[in-house]
Every structure is written in structure tokens, then in C-alpha cells.
Amino acid sequence: xxxxxxxxxxxxxxxxxxxxxxxxxxxxxxxxxxxxxxxxxxxxxxxxxxxxxxxxxxxxxxxxxxxxxxxxxxxxxxxxxxxxxxxxxxxxxxxxxxxxxxxxxxxxxxxxxxxxxxxxxxxxxxxxxxxxxxxxxxxxxxxxxxxxxxxxxxxxxxxxxxxxxxxxxxxxxxxxxxxxxxxxxxxxxxxxxxxxxxxxxxxxxxxxxxxxxxxxxxxxxxxxxxxxxxxxxxxxxxxxxxxxxxxxxxxxxxxxxxxxxxxxxxxxxxxxxxxxxxxxxxxxxxxxxxxxxxxxxxxxxxxxxxxxxxxxxxxxx
Amino acid sequence: xxxxxxxxxxxxxxxxxxxxxxxxxxxxxxxxxxxxxxxxxxxxxxxxxxxxxxxxxxxxxxxxxxxxxxxxxxxxxxxxxxxxxxxxxxxxxxxxxxxxxxxxxxxxxxxxxxxxxxxxxxxxxxxxxxxxxxxxxxxxxxxxxxxxxxxxxxxxxxxxxxxxxxxxxxxxxxxxxxxxxxxxxxxxxxxxxxxxxxxxxxxxxxxxxxxxxxxxxxxxxxxxxxxxxxxxxxxxxxxxxxxxxxxxxxxxxxxxxxxxxxxxxxxxxxxxxxxxxxxxxxxxxxxxxxxxxxxxxxxxxxxxxxxxxxxx
Numbered sequence: 109x110x111x112x113x114x115x116x117x118x119x120x121x122x123x124x125x126x127x128x129x130x131x132x133x134x135x136x137x138x139x140x141x142x143x144x145x146x147x148x149x150x151x152x153x154x155x156x157x158x159x160x161x162x163x164x165x166x167x168x169x170x171x172x173x174x175x176x177x178x179x180x181x182x183x184x185x186x187x188x189x190x191x192x193x194x195x196x197x198x199x200x201x202x203x204x205x206x207x208x209x210x211x212x213x214x215x216x217x218x219x220x221x222x223x224x225x226x227x228x229x230x231x232x233x234x235x236x237x238x239x240x241x242x243x244x245x246x247x248x249x250x251x252x253x254x255x256x257x258x259x260x261x262x263x264x265x266x267x268x269x270x271x272x273x274x275x276x277x278x279x280x281x282x283x284x285x286x287x288x289x290x291x292x293x294x295x296x297x298x299x300x301x302x303x304x305x306x307x308x309x310x311x312x313x314x315x316x317x318x319x320x321x322x323x324x325x326x327x328x329x330x331x332x333x334x335x336x337x338x339x340x341x342x343x344x345x346x347x348x349x350x351x352x353x354x355x356x357x358x359x360x361x362x363x364x365x366x367x368x369x370x371x372x373x374x375x376x377x378x379x380x381x382x383x384x385x386x387x388x389x390x391x392x393x394x395x396x397x398x399x400x401x402x403x404x405x406x407x408x409x410x411x412x413x414x415x416x417x418x419x420x421x422x423x424x425x
Numbered sequence: 426x427x428x429x430x431x432x433x434x435x436x437x438x439x440x441x442x443x444x445x446x447x448x449x450x451x452x453x454x455x456x457x458x459x460x461x462x463x464x465x466x467x468x469x470x471x472x473x474x475x476x477x478x479x480x481x482x483x484x485x486x487x488x489x490x491x492x493x494x495x496x497x498x499x500x501x502x503x504x505x506x507x508x509x510x511x512x513x514x515x516x517x518x519x520x521x522x523x524x525x526x527x528x529x530x531x532x533x534x535x536x537x538x539x540x541x542x543x544x545x546x547x548x549x550x551x552x553x554x555x556x557x558x559x560x561x562x563x564x565x566x567x568x569x570x571x572x573x574x575x576x577x578x579x580x581x582x583x584x585x586x587x588x589x590x591x592x593x594x595x596x597x598x599x600x601x602x603x604x605x606x607x608x609x610x611x612x613x614x615x616x617x618x619x620x621x622x623x624x625x626x627x628x629x630x631x632x633x634x635x636x637x638x639x640x641x642x643x644x645x646x647x648x649x650x651x652x653x654x655x656x657x658x659x660x661x662x663x664x665x666x667x668x669x670x671x672x673x674x675x676x677x678x679x680x681x682x683x684x685x686x687x688x689x690x691x692x693x694x695x696x697x698x699x700x701x702x703x704x705x706x707x708x709x710x711x712x713x714x715x716x717x718x719x720x721x722x723x724x725x726x727x728x729x730x731x732x733x734x735x736x737x
Contacts, residue, residue, distance in 0.1 A: 189594075190534060190535060190594040190596060190601060191532075191534065191535045191538070191569070191570050191571075191591065191593075191594035191601065191603070192569055192570065193564060193569065193570070195534060196533075196534070218532065218533075218534075219532065219533035219534065220503070220530060220531065220532055220533065221530075221531035221532065221533060222502060222503065222507055222508075222530070222531065223502060223503040226503075228564065231566075244566055245565075245566030245567055245569070246566075246569040247564045247565050247566045247567060247568055247569035247570070248564060248565065248566070248569075249565065249566060251563040251564050251565065252505060252540065252559045252560055252563045253557075253559050253560070253561075253563060254543075254556055254557030254558075254559050254560070254561055254616070255557045255558070255559060256559055257503075257504050257505065257557070257558040257559030257560075258503050258504065258505070258559070279503070281501075281502075281503075282501075282502045282503035283502075284502060291502060291503065293503070306566075
């Protein structure tokens with residue numbers, strides 16, 4: 109497999125976004141229309157206590173992914189009210205067409221005291237071509253459970269043969285590192301299935317093997333079917349010292365499956381890596397793979413978790 | 426007044442409060458589980474533990490034993506029950522004893538949230554092991570936050586869990602208070618629960634009435650629920666605090682509230698002259714009793730009442 113980088117295609121600094129968001133366009137996710145591609149991403153604003161709130165915005169681009177046609181003018185989805193799972197941010201948001209509706213699986217964030225945050229997965233629905241989304245309820249559709257104790261997020265949903273498949277992540281432990289002030293977390297990729305997109309049955313086990321070590325953090329799975337196989341891309345990193353140390357930061361990993369149950373990890377074949385001297389020289393993260401006409405693209409973030417926008421690569425087959 | 430935590434010594438984790446009593450009857454004694462607290466930390470924050478006291482079956486006012494340590498450990502960093510296990514509801518099954526409990530963690534914009542955990546005992550209920558690091562009942566679309574106050578029962582081979590779910594956090598000038606209502610979940614195995622997000626007990630004193638401790642007792646072919654309710658704001662140390670309410674049902678789905686029949690109120694003076702809360706009703710040797718909390722939601726312990734007349 110080989111991905112040809114087409115470069116950075118969006119930088120939030122150059123645009124005026126709703127909710128006074130100025131930096132970051134993280135975890136880009138595509139919704140393909142006849143004449144354009146709508147790309148949702150998470151951007152940020154600082155609240156009155158000086159902490160970030162993540163909001164969803166989108167940019168419409170031409171199908172060549174070269175030209176920006178416009179950005180969202182208004183709020184795409186509201187953050188939750190006081191005490192709700194998504195009170196302090198939505199990041200990311202995965203969109204999937206389901207008959208005449210567009211479903212959005214959100215990761216909602218809420219701040220904690222002994223650890224920085226927790227997360228759960230919510231569901232919202234759009235009936236105006238994805239300009240705005242209404243939540244189906246105040247609470248999440250997937251949250252902590254007996255064996256997935258916290259940090260349930262990063263949903264990616266696809267419908268195969270009438271069954272809704274969700275790949276997502278959940279925390280396994282919070283680790284206090286003596287040298288740093290705040291505890292860091294470990295999370296792994298899991299899978300759940302559903303007949304209606306609302307009620308989910310979890311497999312309850314880790315589906316992608318670790319490569320770095322048992323504390324490897326795995327995030328943002330995205331799955332696409334081609335050449336008779338299911339292909340999963342995700343990002344992974346070390347659990348600590350991953351923000352500024354490029355050798356421990358996020359890279360993109362790869363696994364394949366013929367049955368959506370058993371996955372073989374094969375990072376050697378991922379076909380994409382950092383590029384020296386470029387916007388993605390130290391880090392690659394938050395991949396989103398999608399099909400447009402006859403091509404397969406990967407949207408992804410580069411250095412600093414997407415502070416300076418996102419780029420795209422095209423699969424060469 | 427049956428049990429006063431301030432009279433117990435040698436347990437740093439049991440200094441104040443004896444909340445949400447729940448019984449397990451043994452041959453010679455009645456084991457009453459309750460939740461208690463050590464002194465607050467330097468910033469005034471509490472943690473809560475659960476424990477038990479064994480009462481002489483022939484004289485419930487005689488304390489035979491108090492647990493040497495809490496029945497449950499607090500959860501590890503970042504888990505739902507890191508800061509408290511309260512309240513706890515205990516039930517015997519064919520092979521073991523199970524405890525359902527509220528696990529507490531601390532939040533930034535609101536003071537706390539709660540989810541329901543489950544643990545199992547193989548030593549007659551002296552200690553419990555959690556079935557997982559996470560909760561068995563957590564927030565979902567209809568139950569967005571603060572799932573607490575579990576009361577576990579089995580009727581006709583099915584598992585029933587009455588609990589409360591938060592419906593709203595009120596801003597309250599920067600000191601948020603939650604509104605919570607009584608709901609019911611059912612299960613075939615006690616692990617996988619079905620919920621419908623319905624408030625099963627109508628509110629009486631205000632729309633934002635807070636309801637807790639939905640204690641269900643089957644007697645004379647009917648299901649009787651005793652619970653407690655209070656105003657949502659400004660309810661501490663005044664007459665807006667908890668009172669005990671009553672509802673009755675033939676099928677556990679449809680409940681008729683009738684607080685006029687509850688038959689218990691605050692006392693004119695004494696440990697329960699301001700509020701009464703967290704009722705638990707049980708039958709013992711032909712009599713029906715209620716354990717309940719007095720002023721300040723059990724800060725000074727719990728007491729006992731005996732039914733005169735009939736539950737019909």
C-alpha cells in the first residue's frame with residue numbers, strides 16, 4: 109500500500125469560524141455530496157476559566173480537495189448543558205449516511221477533578237444535509253461499563269449488510285507519572301454492533317494487538333473496504349512524553365480483516381509516514397479514510413495534534 | 426434511634442454518617458449495611474464507605490458486631506467510584522451475595538456524578554469484590570447523569586433495580602444542585618439491564634422535586650414503595666429537606682402515589698425532628714419494620730420504626 113500526500117489543505121487560522129474558534133481543526137471526517145465534499149473537524153475556543161472547549165465546524169471543498177468553497181457559518185451541534193457528558197467539548201464527530209438521514213456519532217468531553225476528563229459517545233441526527241445536528245437525547249449512547257471503565261470515544265460507524273458496526277476506543281487505565289503534573293491515560297480500540305444504530309452490543313475485548321508495549325495508546329480507528337478486505341487505519345503512540353518528543357508521538361497504524369472479527373496488524377504496510385521539514389514532520393494522527401468517486405483518500409492531522417489544520421493523501425493502488 | 430456512628434471507635438473511616446440502611450437477615454442476627462464517612466479532608470471534601478452492623482435478631486437494639494473494615498474498596502484513579510461507595514443495596518442469590526452501590530467521582534462544573542456498580546461476596550457479605558472497574562449502570566440517552574440510590578430486588582425469577590436518575594443540574598448561583606427522579610430497570614441476569622427512562626413516581630411538591638431511596642416491599646399481593654423526597658434547592662437544615670413518601674402498585678410498572686398513607690413523619694423533637702430519609706422496609710419474625718435516617722440525611726445515624734396495622 110502507498111499513500112501519495114497531497115499536502116495540507118486546510119488551516120483554521122485563515123478562516124472565520126463560528127463560536128469564536130480560532131485554532132485547531134482536528135480529526136477531519138468527510139461527507140461526500142454530488143458536487144463537493146463536506147469535511148467536519150473539531151476546533152477550539154478558550155472558556156472563561158482559560159480551558160479549551162471543542163466545537164464542531166465544517167469546510168466544504170471541491171471534489172479535487174484543492175479549493176475551499178466555504179466554511180460553516182453557524183453552530184453545527186450544540187455542546188451539552190450543565191453536567192452533561194458533552195458539556196466541555198465535542199471531538200471528534202463521525203458522520204454516516206443512513207437512508208435519508210445523516211447520523212453523527214460524537215465524542216463528548218466533561219471535566220473531572222482527580223483526572224482531567226472523561227468521555228462518552230453520543231448520537232445526533234441531521235435532516236438538513238449536515239448543516240445542523242439534533243441530539244437524540246441529553247445522554248450518550250455508549251458510555252462506561254463494567255469492563256470499559258472510562259474514556260469511551262472516537263466512534264467510527266459503517267453499515268455493512270444492514271448491521272451497524274462501531275469501532276471506538278475506551279480507557280484501560282490512568283497512570284500517574286511522577287515527572288509530570290497530570291495523570292496520562294491508556295486506551296485501546298474496540299468494536300460494537302447494532303441493528304438500529306442506537307442500542308449497541310459490545311465485543312468486550314481489544315481487537316488490535318499492541319506493537320509498542322502494553323501501554324500503547326490506540327486512537328481513532330477508520331475502516332474502508334476494498335480489494336476483498338476490510339482495512340483499518342488508526343493512530344497510536346506511547347503513553348507518556350508524546351507531546352513534544354517526536355519519536356514517541358502519534359503515527360498511523362494499519363490492520364486488515366476478511367471478516368470484521370479478526371484483525372491482523374500490519375504497520376509495515378501502512379504506506380504513510382512523517383515528512384521531514386513539512387507540517388507533518390513530527391506527528392501523524394486522527395486518520396479518516398473515505399471513498400470519493402473512484403478514489404480513496406485519507407484525511408489526517410500533522411504536528412501538534414492538528415493545531416495548524418489537516419491534510420490529505422490519496423491511495424495509489 | 427438504633428445506630429449512632431459517633432459512638433463507634435477505632436475506625437478512622439467511620440466517623441460520621443450512617444446512611445441508606447439495607448438489611449440481610451441471618452439466623453441469629455440482622456446485618457444492616459450502611460454508608461459512612463471519615464472526617465472531611467483539608468478542603469472540606471468527603472469520601473464515603475460502606476460497612477455493616479450486626480444486630481441481635483431477638484433485640485434489634487443490641488449491637489453484636491461492627492465490620493472491621495469497609496466492605497468495598499474505593500476505585501482506582503479515574504474510575505467511577507474513586508471517591509465514594511454510597512448507597513449500597515444487598516441481596517442473596519443462589520450461590521452468593523451481591524451488592525449494588527452508587528460510585529462517586531468528582532467533576533469540575535458540577536460537584537460530583539454517580540454511576541451504579543456491582544460487587545459479589547463469597548464470605549457471607551463481610552467483603553465484596555467488584556465485577557469490573559467500571560459501572561454496571563452508567564449514563565445513557567435517557568439517564569444523562571447521576572445514577573444513584575440502587576435498590577435491588579428479585580421477583581418471580583427476574584431482577585429489578587429501582588434507582589434514581591438525574592434529569593437536570595440547576596445552576597443555583599454557582600453551586601449546582603441536581604434534580605433526580607425514581608426509575609426502574611429490569612434484567613434476566615442482574616448484569617445486563619433494560620431501561621426505559623420513565624419517571625415512575627409522579628412529583629408532588631414541585632416539578633423539580635428530588636426523589637430517592639425507592640425501597641420496594643411485596644406484601645398482601647401488592648408492591649409497596651417507600652421512598653424519600655425533598656425540594657431541589659435550599660433544602661439543608663430546614664423544613665424543605667427529605668420526607669418519606671409512599672406508592673403502591675399491582676404490576677411494578679404503574680404506581681399510585683399516596684403520601685397520606687405513609688404513616689410516618691418527623692418527630693416533634695429529637696434526632697429526626699427536621700427531616701426523615703432513606704427508608705428501608707423489611708419483615709422479621711412476623712413483624713414489619715422500617716429503618717430510616719433522621720436529620721442531615723443520617724449524619725447522626727439511623728433509627729427503627731415498627732408497622733402498626735396493615736400494608737394493604
